[in-house]
Amino acid sequence: MTTITKGFIDSSDILNDPEALRARAAEEGYLFLRQLLPQDIVLELRRQMLEVLNHFGWLYPDAPLMDGIGNQKAIEAIPREELVFCGTGVPRPAYEAVQKLELFHALAHHPNLIAMYEKLFDAPVLPHPRNIARLMMPAKNNVPTPPHQDYIHIQGTKNVWTCWFPVGDCPIEMGNLSIIRGSHKEGLLMPKAAEGAGGLEVWLCEDHYEWLEENYEAGDVLTFTSETVHKSLPSQMPDRVRLSCDYRFQPAHEDIEEKSLKVHCDVLPWDEVYQGWENEALKYYWKNNDLKLSPWNEDIRWQKEKIC
Numbered sequence: 001m002t003t004i005t006k007g008f009i010d011s012s013d014i015l016n017d018p019e020a021l022r023a024r025a026a027e028e029g030y031l032f033l034r035q036l037l038p039q040d041i042v043l044e045l046r047r048q049m050l051e052v053l054n055h056f057g058w059l060y061p062d063a064p065l066m067d068g069i070g071n072q073k074a075i076e077a078i079p080r081e082e083l084v085f086c087g088t089g090v091p092r093p094a095y096e097a098v099q100k101l102e103l104f105h106a107l108a109h110h111p112n113l114i115a116m117y118e119k120l121f122d123a124p125v126l127p128h129p130r131n132i133a134r135l136m137m138p139a140k141n142n143v144p145t146p147p148h149q150d151y152i153h154i155q156g157t158k159n160v161w162t163c164w165f166p167v168g169d170c171p172i173e174m175g176n177l178s179i180i181r182g183s184h185k186e187g188l189l190m191p192k193a194a195e196g197a198g199g200l201e202v203w204l205c206e207d208h209y210e211w212l213e214e215n216y217e218a219g220d221v222l223t224f225t226s227e228t229v230h231k232s233l234p235s236q237m238p239d240r241v242r243l244s245c246d247y248r249f250q251p252a253h254e255d256i257e258e259k260s261l262k263v264h265c266d267v268l269p270w271d272e273v274y275q276g277w278e279n280e281a282l283k284y285y286w287k288n289n290d291l292k293l294s295p296w297n298e299d300i301r302w303q304k305e306k307i308c
């Protein structure tokens, strides 16, 4: 029987106690940190992302920009194959524009995130450059992300942690991220094809899953292991756009697979992404590390037979 528990444990109170933080992470498979990121910066990114949607005419013109109200007629006119581009919720030209936002990438280097991961890993941290944005517009073709583990999509070391945060307040009804508590302890589960971001879901065979759901505010951060099962919840707010970022972090000295160093979905070369950026230090920063590259293993992605 699946249970749904409303609420993550907020680990803000143990943020400066690395041993307690690591023990919590090992037990739960996730850490939730209220207001780890400054709200004003997250809201500035929200403004920039919504400007992109507005530019394409996908926001309701009579509502304030920051409300993120979708222009449903315009959104429903987008062909399905364009809307589901790479699980981002928007057609490719809009996603390219978001990938070019300096702040979108700069935020992955925020000292509050880096300091937290240094404590979690007890080692120097490498933020992956392949940052992902989701701009889930209200449309019947934007289906929720199915339950999955990130390892099969990322590979490299298993010690990659995903950092997910909404770009704006994001109550459960807006379709935010939910995880199965402790699911990392089951190891790698078998995937099968599914609709939604990533295109794969895991077989969930047991009857004891405890899904955790939470109301997020701008600035809150959820981070979880590459084997923690997670999914997005269906949106119950049919006019709202749900904006989020997912970044990845790992100990700098561990294996990394080469695609993690590229722009998400290869939408643009880095040189084009970087046009107009002010902070030179953000460009190709990973080249300062002595990277340990490991090969992609296609076999672990495609185990299609039913296993429960």
Ligand SMILES: O=C(O)CCC(=O)C(=O)O
Pocket: 134, 144, 145, 150, 162, 163, 164, 177, 197, 230, 231, 232, 244, 246
């Ligand atoms: O935001 C979503 O819908 C999916 C995010 C996700 O699967 C991830 O961060 O790994």
